[in-house]
Amino acid sequence: MTDTPFSFLKTILCLFVLNFLLFPSVGFSSIVDETLQGDEKLAQGHIKEAEKHYATALEMDPGNWRVMRSLAEVRFQLKMYKETKLLVDHILAMKVTTQKIVVVKLKGKSESFEAEIVDEDVIVPDSGSNNMRNYVDGKKAKPIRHYRLFNLKTGKMLLIRHDSATIKYQGVPGRDYAYVQELQSKVENILIAKAGSSGPVEMIELKGGCFKMGSEKSAVSEQPVHEVCLNPFKLDKFEVNQGRFQAFMGHNPSRFKGAALPAESVIWHEAEEYCRNSGKRLPTEAEWEYAARGGTDTEYYWGNEFDATQSNFCDSKCVMNIRTENMSDGFPNTAPVGSFSANPFGLHDMAGNVNEWVSDWFEIRYYKNSPKDNPQGPKRSNPSERRGGGTQKVYRGGAWKSDANSQRSAWRKGFETDYRLDGTGFRCAR
Numbered sequence: 289m290t291d292t293p294f295s296f297l298k299t300i301l302c303l304f305v306l307n308f309l310l311f312p313s314v315g316f317s318s319i320v321d322e323t324l325q326g327d328e329k330l331a332q333g334h335i336k337e338a339e340k341h342y343a344t345a346l347e348m349d350p351g352n353w354r355v356m357r358s359l360a361e362v363r364f365q366l367k368m369y370k371e372t373k374l375l376v377d378h379i380l381a382m383k384v385t386t387q388k389i390v391v392v393k394l395k396g397k398s399e400s401f402e403a404e405i406v407d408e409d410v411i412v413p414d415s416g417s418n419n420m421r422n423y424v425d426g427k428k429a430k431p432i433r434h435y436r437l438f439n440l441k442t443g444k445m446l447l448i449r450h451d452s453a454t455i456k457y458q459g460v461p462g463r464d465y466a467y468v469q470e471l472q473s474k475v476e477n478i479l480i481a482k483a484g485s486s487g488p489v490e491m492i493e494l495k496g497g498c499f500k501m502g503s504e505k506s507a508v509s510e511q512p513v514h515e516v517c518l519n520p521f522k523l524d525k526f527e528v529n530q531g532r533f534q535a536f537m538g539h540n541p542s543r544f545k546g547a548a549l550p551a552e553s554v555i556w557h558e559a560e561e562y563c564r565n566s567g568k569r570l571p572t573e574a575e576w577e578y579a580a581r582g583g584t585d586t587e588y589y590w591g592n593e594f595d596a597t598q599s600n601f602c603d604s605k606c607v608m609n610i611r612t613e614n615m616s617d618g619f620p621n622t623a624p625v626g627s628f629s630a631n632p633f634g635l636h637d638m639a640g641n642v643n644e645w646v647s648d649w650f651e652i653r654y655y656k657n658s659p660k661d662n663p664q665g666p667k668r669s670n671p672s673e674r675r676g677g678g679t680q681k682v683y684r685g686g687a688w689k690s691d692a693n694s695q696r697s698a699w700r701k702g703f704e705t706d707y708r709l710d711g712t713g714f715r716c717a718r
Contacts, residue, residue, distance in 0.1 A: 599640030650702025
C-alpha cells in the first residue's frame with residue numbers, strides 16, 4: 289500500500305505531537321531564564337540586548353533584587369544614571385541576608401519551602417539532545433536548565449527544572465548588598481557632578497548684638513553662662529550641600545550620597561578651605577550659637593522640650609544604639625538641606641542633620657575666660673596636647689546620629705581636625 293500525501297502529513301503531525309508530549313520545550317520563558325539570557329548578552333558585549341532581557345525579567349518579577357542588580361549594571365554602562373539610581377536605591381532598602389535564601393513553589397504543589405540557591409543555571413549531561421526532537425526540528429534542542437537548591441528543612445540537595453518551580457528571594461546577600469552600595473556611590477557621584485552648583489548661595493543677614501551664651505543645666509564645657517556681644521555678620525541659610533561641595537572641591541567624601549544632601553565626612557581643613565576660597569569663612573563659635581538661638585534663650589530654639597518634628601536626630605530609624613525608639617523625624621540618616629522648618633532668624637538645620645564645624649579651637653573651660661566682645665576662641669597654646677585646645681576644633685548643632693540633647697543651642701563638642709565623621713558638615717559666614 290502506497291502512502292498518500294495526506295497520510296504522510298498525518299504521520300508527521302503525530303510524530304510532532306508525540307515529541308511535544310514526551311519532551312516539552314522549555315525555551316527562555318521563566319524569569320531566571322530571561323535573566324540568564326541577559327547575562328549571556330552582557331558577556332558577549334551586547335549591552336542593549338542584555339538591558340532588554342533584564343527589563344523583561346523585572347516586569348515578570350518587580351521585586352527581584354537579582355534582576356534589579358543586573359539591570360542597574362547595564363543601565364549604568366548605558367549612562368542611564370537616573371534609572372540606575374532608582375534601582376540601586378530600591379535594592380538597598382531591602383533586608384540583608386547572609387545567604388541566597390529563596391522560597392520555592394513547585395508546580396502542582398500547594399506548599400512551598402525555603403532553600404538556598406547553590407546554582408541557578410545547571411544543565412545536566414545530554415540535556416535536550418534526543419533523536420526524536422532533532423528529527424522533527426531539524427536542529428539540536430535547547431538545553432533544559434535547572435536550579436541546584438539546598439532544602440533548608442530536609443537538608444537535601446535538589447535539582448529542579450526552571451519550568452517546574454517559581455522562586456522568591458527573601459533578602460539581599462551581604463556581598464551583593466555591598467556591591468550595590470559601591471554602584472550607588474558611583475552613580476550618585478556622577479549625578480552630583482551633573483547637578484553641580486546652581487545660582488548664588490543664599491545668606492541671612494544677622495544684625496548682631498548681645499546674648500547669653502552657654503547653659504548651666506548641662507556639661508561643664510557649656511558653663512558658665514556669659515554675655516557675648518557680636519558685630520553684624522552673614523551666615524549661609526543652609527548647610528553646604530554635596531552638589532556645591534563637589535563642584536567646588538572636585539571630590540565628595542560623603543557617606544550618604546545626594547546632591548541636595550549635606551556634605552559630610554568633611555574634615556575641618558576642607559571646610560575652612562571651601563569657605564575661604566569662596567570669599568567667606570567659618571563662623572566663630574559665638575556667632576554660630578547666636579544664629580542658632582534665633583533670639584531665644586530656651587534650651588532649643590523652639591522651646592525647652594525636645595520636638596522630633598523640628599530636627600534630624602537619632603530617631604527610631606537610626607542605626608546607632610543611642611536611638612530614641614518612640615520618636616521619628618522621617619529620615620534614617622541625613623536629610624536634604626532645608627527639610628525642616630527654619631529657626632526665628634530664617635536659618636535651616638541649625639539643630640540636627642549634621643554637626644557643623646566652626647573656626648574656634650576647643651577648650652573645655654574656655655567660657656570662664658571668654659571675652660565679651662566678638663570672642664574668637666582660645667589660642668592654640670599646646671599643639672601636642674590632644675585635649676584642651678591642642679588639636680581639636682569645635683563643632684556644633686547635633687546630627688542625624690546624635691541624641692536629642694545634642695540638638696540644644698548650647699551643646700558643644702571638640703574633635704580632631706583631620707578625622708572624617710559621617711555626621712559632620714558645615715556652613716559659611718561672612
